[in-house]
Amino acid sequence: MTARYPDLDQVIQKLTHLLGERCSTAAAVREQHGKDESWHFPEAPDVVCFARSTEEVSEIVKICAAHKVPIIPFGAGTSLEGHVTAVQGGVSLDLNEMNEILRVSPEDLDCTVQPGVRRKQLNEFLRDTGLFFPIDPGADASIGGMASTRASGTNAVRYGTMRENILSMKVVLPNGKIISTGHRSKKSAAGYDLTKLYIGSEGTLGIITEITLKLYGIPEAISAATVSFPDIESAVQSVILTIQSGIPIARIELLDDVQVDAINKYSNLDLAVQPTLFLEFHGSDAYVKEQAEQVNDICSKFGAEGFQWTTKLEDRTKLWQARHDAAYAAIALRNGAQIWATDVCVPISRLADCIMETKQDLDESFLIAPLVGHVGDGNFHLSFVIKKENPEELKEAERLNGRLIERALAMDGTCTGEHGVGIGKKKYMYREHGDAVEVMAALKAALDPDNIMNPGKILPDMAAE
Amino acid sequence: MTARYPDLDQVIQKLTHLLGERCSTAAAVREQHGKDESWHFPEAPDVVCFARSTEEVSEIVKICAAHKVPIIPFGAGTSLEGHVTAVQGGVSLDLNEMNEILRVSPEDLDCTVQPGVRRKQLNEFLRDTGLFFPIDPGADASIGGMASTRASGTNAVRYGTMRENILSMKVVLPNGKIISTGHRSKKSAAGYDLTKLYIGSEGTLGIITEITLKLYGIPEAISAATVSFPDIESAVQSVILTIQSGIPIARIELLDDVQVDAINKYSNLDLAVQPTLFLEFHGSDAYVKEQAEQVNDICSKFGAEGFQWTTKLEDRTKLWQARHDAAYAAIALRNGAQIWATDVCVPISRLADCIMETKQDLDESFLIAPLVGHVGDGNFHLSFVIKKENPEELKEAERLNGRLIERALAMDGTCTGEHGVGIGKKKYMYREHGDAVEVMAALKAALDPDNIMNPGKILPDMAAE
Numbered sequence: 045m046t047a048r049y050p051d052l053d054q055v056i057q058k059l060t061h062l063l064g065e066r067c068s069t070a071a072a073v074r075e076q077h078g079k080d081e082s083w084h085f086p087e088a089p090d091v092v093c094f095a096r097s098t099e100e101v102s103e104i105v106k107i108c109a110a111h112k113v114p115i116i117p118f119g120a121g122t123s124l125e126g127h128v129t130a131v132q133g134g135v136s137l138d139l140n141e142m143n144e145i146l147r148v149s150p151e152d153l154d155c156t157v158q159p160g161v162r163r164k165q166l167n168e169f170l171r172d173t174g175l176f177f178p179i180d181p182g183a184d185a186s187i188g189g190m191a192s193t194r195a196s197g198t199n200a201v202r203y204g205t206m207r208e209n210i211l212s213m214k215v216v217l218p219n220g221k222i223i224s225t226g227h228r229s230k231k232s233a234a235g236y237d238l239t240k241l242y243i244g245s246e247g248t249l250g251i252i253t254e255i256t257l258k259l260y261g262i263p264e265a266i267s268a269a270t271v272s273f274p275d276i277e278s279a280v281q282s283v284i285l286t287i288q289s290g291i292p293i294a295r296i297e298l299l300d301d302v303q304v305d306a307i308n309k310y311s312n313l314d315l316a317v318q319p320t321l322f323l324e325f326h327g328s329d330a331y332v333k334e335q336a337e338q339v340n341d342i343c344s345k346f347g348a349e350g351f352q353w354t355t356k357l358e359d360r361t362k363l364w365q366a367r368h369d370a371a372y373a374a375i376a377l378r379n380g381a382q383i384w385a386t387d388v389c390v391p392i393s394r395l396a397d398c399i400m401e402t403k404q405d406l407d408e409s410f411l412i413a414p415l416v417g418h419v420g421d422g423n424f425h426l427s428f429v430i431k432k433e434n435p436e437e438l439k440e441a442e443r444l445n446g447r448l449i450e451r452a453l454a455m456d457g458t459c460t461g462e463h464g465v466g467i468g469k470k471k472y473m474y475r476e477h478g479d480a481v482e483v484m485a486a487l488k489a490a491l492d493p494d495n496i497m498n499p500g501k502i503l504p505d506m507a508a509e
Numbered sequence: 510m511t512a513r514y515p516d517l518d519q520v521i522q523k524l525t526h527l528l529g530e531r532c533s534t535a536a537a538v539r540e541q542h543g544k545d546e547s548w549h550f551p552e553a554p555d556v557v558c559f560a561r562s563t564e565e566v567s568e569i570v571k572i573c574a575a576h577k578v579p580i581i582p583f584g585a586g587t588s589l590e591g592h593v594t595a596v597q598g599g600v601s602l603d604l605n606e607m608n609e610i611l612r613v614s615p616e617d618l619d620c621t622v623q624p625g626v627r628r629k630q631l632n633e634f635l636r637d638t639g640l641f642f643p644i645d646p647g648a649d650a651s652i653g654g655m656a657s658t659r660a661s662g663t664n665a666v667r668y669g670t671m672r673e674n675i676l677s678m679k680v681v682l683p684n685g686k687i688i689s690t691g692h693r694s695k696k697s698a699a700g701y702d703l704t705k706l707y708i709g710s711e712g713t714l715g716i717i718t719e720i721t722l723k724l725y726g727i728p729e730a731i732s733a734a735t736v737s738f739p740d741i742e743s744a745v746q747s748v749i750l751t752i753q754s755g756i757p758i759a760r761i762e763l764l765d766d767v768q769v770d771a772i773n774k775y776s777n778l779d780l781a782v783q784p785t786l787f788l789e790f791h792g793s794d795a796y797v798k799e800q801a802e803q804v805n806d807i808c809s810k811f812g813a814e815g816f817q818w819t820t821k822l823e824d825r826t827k828l829w830q831a832r833h834d835a836a837y838a839a840i841a842l843r844n845g846a847q848i849w850a851t852d853v854c855v856p857i858s859r860l861a862d863c864i865m866e867t868k869q870d871l872d873e874s875f876l877i878a879p880l881v882g883h884v885g886d887g888n889f890h891l892s893f894v895i896k897k898e899n900p901e902e903l904k905e906a907e908r909l910n911g912r913l914i915e916r917a918l919a920m921d922g923t924c925t926g927e928h929g930v931g932i933g934k935k936k937y938m939y940r941e942h943g944d945a946v947e948v949m950a951a952l953k954a955a956l957d958p959d960n961i962m963n964p965g966k967i968l969p970d971m972a973a974e
Contacts, residue, residue, distance in 0.1 A: 151856075151858035152857055208673060217948065223944050229856055229923045231670055231887075231926045233709055236710060236949045237705045238945055244700070289726070331799075334795070393616035458697035464699075476699055477688075482686075483956065487706075487955060488701075
């Protein structure tokens with residue numbers, strides 16, 4: 045590895061001088077930092093640094109920049125497309141020690157956090173204020189990682205994704221300079237939207253070291269519901285009509301029969317093994333009831349049965365924990381298996397077609413792949429349950445994934461609604477964006493001319509060269 | 510002017526060949542295209558082109574690019590910071606003949622329009638579908654112009670700004686290539702957010718030729734209300750508490766006593782000449798009533814009187830027309846006057862301080878400046894009523910504007926919440942963004958290396974060179 049970066053020893057020396065024991069070349073530490081929760085084959089960085097402040101990040105970046113050594117930011121390690129894999133070696137920059145909640149303003153419904161803060165940590169901290177932060181990818185991800193991948197989750201249908209919920213960020217540029225991408229006002233028309241440019245940039249344009257987030261009042265009333273359908277199409281049609289009716293549903297999640305079976309086993313539930321919606325409503329007592337009744341009416345029209353709703357906290361918690369554990373439930377379907385998680389997003393009018401065609405593909409395949417989705421946004425996931433040491437299985441997952449993506453793109457959708465590109469979806473970028481990839485490559489080259497920020501991610505190889 | 514661009518005659522020849530009579534050098538046409546609704550001194554372009562298609566825009570851009578002649582996109586001409594002024598001459602690209610609504614999808618709650626479509630035209634077209642597009646700057650602006658300036662308006666507190674309501678755009682790049690910035694799915698994590706980069710870029714990175722917008726169902730019930738306050742602080746405190754309470758108010762607009770007096774005269778109303786809120790509620794019949802009662806309670810606590818509400822369409826229309834005519838009402842306060850419109854936006858916790866200090870400044874000045882604002886977002890406007898041929902008045906407006914902006918920035922706000930930068934606020938960009946201006950300049954240089962797209966806008970002169 046060292047051959048790739050002739051100055052690497054010098055870089056490690058400087059980093060050790062700066063950080064002491066917080067600069068590590070231990071094999072175990074390096075290996076841990078080269079892998080995420082994806083199926084992708086890990087590649088370890090040459091060295092791992094643990095930063096404690098924006099200024100330290102800036103110093104680390106300056107050292108790496110001077111010697112053109114790559115830097116890969118590392119948070120919770122829960123990404124799903126190999127975002128943290130050190131495909132060109134270099135320095136993994138672990139931000140977990142930057143995990144302070146710097147300020148909360150109940151008056152402004154916002155807060156500022158360091159990138160290593162986890163989403164659950166934030167909500168525990170906020171509980172006494174009556175506020176919450178709604179974005180909830182399945183894993184207990186770091187806020188920095190969630191910003192970097194433009195994450196979303198089950199609440200996005202009501203509250204938006206990270207894209208809609210970050211007011212501004214502090215970023216260390218590839219030259220070590222520290223900037224703010226914006227301010228705390230809710231709106232601004234003052235120049236290019238750097239906040240949005242950095243959201244979803246996956247560490248390729250700089251290192252996010254502070255994030256100012258929007259918060260929301262915990263609703264006066266919350267109720268959850270489950271409802272089963274005779275087939276997947278009627279479930280999806282119910283979702284479409286709910287969204288079109290403008291009901292401000294907080295969560296509307298589809299699980300296919302395979303996924304319901306998996307979570308019944310994993311989370312000890314006894315749901316009917318049928319296509320099922322998990323729902324949540326936020327509002328006043330009266331308004332929550334009104335919404336639930338409206339949705340129940342819609343679902344009944346499409347032949348749903350057993351609409352069960354609850355306002356009890358423990359029932360709701362159990363339901364959503366099971367939903368968040370869907371991927372782990374999928375893994376547990378098969379001994380020694382892993383999952384290849386993928387996601388696409390399409391306009392909601394095409395969602396039924398997209399899911400039906402995908403189910404057809406799966407029916408004809410030897411692989412199992414539970415389907416679950418944030419269907420209110422037209423976004424759904426497959427979890428291919430594979431043993432990745434088996435090349436046949438990898439090849440089949442690759443084939444099904446490719447067909448899924450082609451299908452979504454043909455429907456004016458996207459190859460990923462929330463997981464991001466990483467190394468896994470680079471090859472679909474030209475297919476999705478055409479010449480716009482050149483614009484992305486020009487932005488990357490302008491801000492990171494030496495290509496040291498998480499190289500080998502997002503941009504397809506031709507564009508990046 | 511021609512001296513600036515030695516090839517200009519050749520460019521005009523090529524454009525005439527392409528467009529025939531839709532390429533004009535007539536003085537009246539050129540003059541009309543060099544000015545907007547701002548106080549800024551107009552500068553005419555050398556030539557005006559009227560495009561009818563994306564392909565034509567591409568051809569025009571290629572001709573200009575080959576000879577390094579500037580292009581300034583032109584929509585409704587209602588911008589407020591000199592955005593269309595041809596400060597370096599060149600070609601004004603009028604997009605008003607591209608005014609088709611290309612598709613509406615009620616299923617997906619979205620539509621695609623050409624940039625010359627006006628906001629009122631779109632809503633008239635949509636009426637029979639039961640859908641509407643909420644973004645409403647005061648003027649009947651073009652959708653392309655609204656995208657370019659990241660416009661918002663009275664509904665933004667509920668529905669967001671242009672930033673939140675554009676799914677994707679077609680853009681002609683400075684080299685003439687045509688790209689899509691995204692697709693119609695509600696979410697995407699597939700690469701850099703080019704859609705958001707182009708929103709608010711004021712024509713400096715390319716020409717927007719199609720816009721895909723989010724639409725909303727017309728609410729089942731709409732009610733409007735007005736309420737007067739003994740002083741401006743109690744009005745602002747009522748707004749802050751309303752927002753903090755999470756009431757999903759659709760509109761909450763503050764008018765100070767000076768503005769109320771102006772619209773009473775201009776729009777023939779008889780409101781008490783006191784700080785006043787204009788409100789609107791969207792939802793079901795019951796929910797609209799519930800919201801109005803909650804807000805009435807809040808306002809009463811702060812000493813408000815005369816909370817009047819109505820669900821009658823004609824009363825609502827009259828009220829909001831008067832609000833949208835606020836700037837024209839301000840002009841009418843003084844014979845032969847113009848207004849210098851400015852806006853800032855601050856975190857809502859600082860809004861009362863910001864407005865009180867600003868009113869103090871105005872009390873001590875010889876200029877009149879009605880204050881009106883989208884206060885639910887922390888955004889407010891001043892309209893300095895000036896005669897711009899009087900240098901003393903210009904100087905005083907400049908001084909007050911500078912103090913307003915310094916105040917907003919010191920409160921972690923922005924120098925413009927919705928009007929944009931244009932030529933008017935360039936000089937505040939370093940003060941607001943610091944080194945981040947260099948990032949913006951790098952983006953501009955990467956995408957438009959010859960600086961032909963609306964040069965002299967957004968970026969302060971040092972950064973742009």
